[in-house]
Amino acid sequence: xxxxxxxKGHPHxxxxxxxxxxxxxxxxxxxxxxxxRISTAILKIAAAELDMSLDQIEVLTxxxxxxxxxxxxxxxxxxxxxxxxxxxxxxxxxxHLLSLAAxxxxxxxxxxxxxxxxxxxxxxxxxxxxxxxxxxxxxNIPVDPAAPVKDESAYRKLDxxxxxxxxxxxxxxxxxYVHDMVVPGMLHARVVRPPHIDAxxxxxxxxxxxxxxxxxxxxxxxxxxVAVAGEExxxxxxxxxxxxxxxxxxxxxGLETGDIYEQLLSKPRDSWPIIDGKPQLDTPVPPPLEAPxxxxxxxxxxxERPYHMHGSIGPSAAxxxxxxxxxxxxxxxxxxxxxxxxxxxxxxxxxxDVVMIHTFGAGCYGHNGADDAAFDAALIARAIPDTPVxxxxxxxxxxxxxxxxxxxxxxxxxxxxxxxKILHWDQETYANTFGGRPVVAREQxxxxxxxASRFIDENYEFPKPFPNMGSHGGIHRNIDPLYEFPKRRLIxxxxxxxxxxxxxxxxxxxxxxxxxxxSMMDMLAEEAGADAVxxxxxxxxxxxxxxxVMAAAKQFGWGNETKEGTPxxxxxxxxxxQYKNAQVYTALAVELSVDDEANVHLKRCVIAGDAGQVxxxxxxxxxxxxxxxxxxxxxLYEQVTYDSGGVTSRDWETYPILRxxxxxxxxxxxxxxxxxxxxxxxxxxxxxxxxxxxxxxxRAIGIRLHRxxxxxxxxxxxxMG
Numbered sequence: 001x002x003x004x005x006x007x008k009g010h011p012h013x014x015x016x017x018x019x020x021x022x023x024x025x026x027x028x029x030x031x032x033x034x035x036x037r038i039s040t041a042i043l044k045i046a047a048a049e050l051d052m053s054l055d056q057i058e059v060l061t062x063x064x065x066x067x068x069x070x071x072x073x074x075x076x077x078x079x080x081x082x083x084x085x086x087x088x089x090x091x092x093x094x095x096h097l098l099s100l101a102a103x104x105x106x107x108x109x110x111x112x113x114x115x116x117x118x119x120x121x122x123x124x125x126x127x128x129x130x131x132x133x134x135x136x137x138x139x140n141i142p143v144d145p146a147a148p149v150k151d152e153s154a155y156r157k158l159d160x161x162x163x164x165x166x167x168x169x170x171x172x173x174x175x176x177y178v179h180d181m182v183v184p185g186m187l188h189a190r191v192v193r194p195p196h197i198d199a200x201x202x203x204x205x206x207x208x209x210x211x212x213x214x215x216x217x218x219x220x221x222x223x224x225x226v227a228v229a230g231e232e233x234x235x236x237x238x239x240x241x242x243x244x245x246x247x248x249x250x251x252x253x254g255l256e257t258g259d260i261y262e263q264l265l266s267k268p269r270d271s272w273p274i275i276d277g278k279p280q281l282d283t284p285v286p287p288p289l290e291a292p293x294x295x296x297x298x299x300x301x302x303x304e305r306p307y308h309m310h311g312s313i314g315p316s317a318a319x320x321x322x323x324x325x326x327x328x329x330x331x332x333x334x335x336x337x338x339x340x341x342x343x344x345x346x347x348x349x350x351x352x353d354v355v356m357i358h359t360f361g362a363g364c365y366g367h368n369g370a371d372d373a374a375f376d377a378a379l380i381a382r383a384i385p386d387t388p389v390x391x392x393x394x395x396x397x398x399x400x401x402x403x404x405x406x407x408x409x410x411x412x413x414x415x416x417x418x419x420x421k422i423l424h425w426d427q428e429t430y431a432n433t434f435g436g437r438p439v440v441a442r443e444q445x446x447x448x449x450x451x452a453s454r455f456i457d458e459n460y461e462f463p464k465p466f467p468n469m470g471s472h473g474g475i476h477r478n479i480d481p482l483y484e485f486p487k488r489r490l491i492x493x494x495x496x497x498x499x500x501x502x503x504x505x506x507x508x509x510x511x512x513x514x515x516x517x518x519s520m521m522d523m524l525a526e527e528a529g530a531d532a533v534x535x536x537x538x539x540x541x542x543x544x545x546x547x548x549v550m551a552a553a554k555q556f557g558w559g560n561e562t563k564e565g566t567p568x569x570x571x572x573x574x575x576x577x578q579y580k581n582a583q584v585y586t587a588l589a590v591e592l593s594v595d596d597e598a599n600v601h602l603k604r605c606v607i608a609g610d611a612g613q614v615x616x617x618x619x620x621x622x623x624x625x626x627x628x629x630x631x632x633x634x635x636l637y638e639q640v641t642y643d644s645g646g647v648t649s650r651d652w653e654t655y656p657i658l659r660x661x662x663x664x665x666x667x668x669x670x671x672x673x674x675x676x677x678x679x680x681x682x683x684x685x686x687x688x689x690x691x692x693x694x695x696x697x698x699r700a701i702g703i704r705l706h707r708x709x710x711x712x713x714x715x716x717x718x719x720m721g
Contacts, residue, residue, distance in 0.1 A: 006081040007088065025058070029059065039165050068082075079615070095144070152614075162616060163618075164618070164619065166360075225452050227391075268495070269494055274492055288489065294423070295423055308639070317373055319377065321387065321388045327378055329377060365505075367505070375453075399650045400647040409431070412520045425481065430493040434474040448460070451501075478687060484541055518692070553589065567593065571594075575688035577684070586609050597712055637711065
């Protein structure tokens with residue numbers, strides 16, 4: 001069984017699992033459920049490994065100080081870390097319980113049967129429940145990573161019984177999100193934002209503040225951080241608007257404007273070569289590769305993606321209460337432990353006195369405004385002790401103030417020989433950081449990454465981002481193709497002093513890098529006179545990669561676009577990647593059409609995925625298909641816009657997203673690998689989606705698009721050269 005990094009920090013069985021007196025199991029996880037259904041998968045793992053029914057398992061809500069500290073829920077690592085840890089814990093518990101039962105029933109453990117948490121000796125028909133063996137008592141043993149686990153059949157037996165946790169209440173509207181919380185004595189609150197991130201407050205209008213306080217509202221000010229709180233939500237909203245309109249703001253010089261892609265190439269940067277997926281700190285950046293003498297064709301292309309926002313349908317929110325010693329926060333944050341430490345640093349509190357309780361909010365798949373909203377709520381709650389404060393961001397707050405996914409530029413040069421084989425591959429990727437989350441680090445870096453820090457500290461300086469030096473981390477995620485090339489040069493360029501605050505957005509650099517790589521593969525295939533799928537297979541030796549490519553192509557009916565009867569303006573596109581070269585293998589094919597007004601209409605998509613052993617097929621399919629829909633929206637519609645006065649894309653009109661009328665028919669094929677390790681799948685379809693759409697547009701209308709988003713205006717401009 002694969003080892004889990006989470007077990008290294010939490011090696012004791014009691015940190016993961018307890019058997020209760022009513023013969024149920026309570027399972028702990030440090031990974032939060034943000035719609036990716038990790039808690040459903042954990043539920044199923046526990047039921048299968050313990051031989052208990054699903055309704056006997058309770059997966060507890062993550063809370064600091066109680067749940068295992070598994071860091072941030074990100075990187076498609078939940079199954080690899082928490083899934084494997086819970087599996088090992090439950091397997092360890094089952095083996096231990098069987099040994100206790102063998103002694104109690106006077107029978108060899110190998111002869112015992114277990115059903116619904118009750119152990120039976122077939123020869124004597126004597127039984128004993130888990131609760132009778134250890135109910136409400138600690139195990140007091142370590143997790144055994146080598147404990148025998150169940151084969152896939154144990155999981156398949158539960159398929160028909162498993163449904164996403166909370167799904168019935170979510171669909172019916174009964175489910176409570178953090179936005180819906182109501183507690184006695186609670187105040188509603190709103191933050192009064194400056195016009196843009198570099199603006200500062202000179203002065204509030206004293207008359208307006210006095211009038212609001214006469215009306216029973218509380219105005220909280222800490223230098224340039226301003227908020228208003230009151231018992232009724234609507235008066236608070238109107239008061240925040242009034243405070244903003246009457247305040248005296250120092251706008252300073254405004255945001256830097258200019259071509260963002262030229263800034264990526266011209267601003268100060270640090271650069272590192274990437275070898276085997278990792279940056280090489282002590283290796284100088286080598287000069288660009290020269291095309292081999294036997295190269296028949298050499299192409300040099302530049303691909304670009306803009307700033308993207310998370311675009312959560314529900315804006316961020318948090319509920320906080322401070323009793324003079326303990327600060328308790330309900331939050332949908334993906335990083336409850338790192339944010340707890342950052343909060344403690346910011347307020348000079350003992351970390352144990354900050355309690356973060358994960359509470360459902362809108363799904364975000366990355367570092368959206370949830371952490372900042374929690375800090376906003378904490379600032380207000382500390383100013384009004386012993387009073388619960390529910391702080392909600394507005395739509396404008398979410399669009400204009402969340403951390404964005406960074407803009408990127410990917411420059412690729414590659415050459416082919418006469419036989420259509422790639423001889424060399426040279427890629428440089430330029431981007432600002434994807435690592436803006438609050439982290440446990442030196443010099444209060446976590447605290448200074450929280451948005452409000454810059455408004456309560458007159459001498460605030462945003463901490464210089466430090467690069468992700470892990471394998472396929474941040475900017476260099478998926479920069480190293482899985483294809484076989486004789487020579488490759490891969491360079492990561494971290495660019496500084498960019499105008500927007502950036503952080504983690506689903507797939508990080510993998511979205512831009514795979515878009516560029518798989519677009520380039522299609523261009524090279526065309527130069528070689530080869531079919532796009534055959535060309536990829538020619539350069540792939542990895543059998544699992546080949547399997548997903550062939551499965552997607554076969555199910556899609558790849559090659560049928562050459563047959564007579566294909567409508568004019570219709571095209572098919574293909575793309576492949578293994579996420580981080582270590583997790584899910586994904587290949588997908590897309591059919592689309594482009595109309596006379598240059599609108600792209602998605603018609604059909606086939607996805608093939610290999611994520612190792614499959615625990616919850618429905619959840620895995622939802623991840624792959626949801627990733628496609630989100631990435632299609634980024635690719636066709638989304639882009640953050642701004643001018644010197646601030647962000648201008650502050651609503652759904654100025655930041656359009658994919659609507660239901662352009663969601664295609666999607667078919668997903670899973671290639672299960674029973675007994676293989678779990679492979680994270682939450683971000684596998686992002687990059688291939690963008691490339692497949694670009695490749696399909698080219699086949700539809702003969703226009704190769706290099707810059708996302710592929711709006712009608714962008715397509716028309718490309719058509720005009």
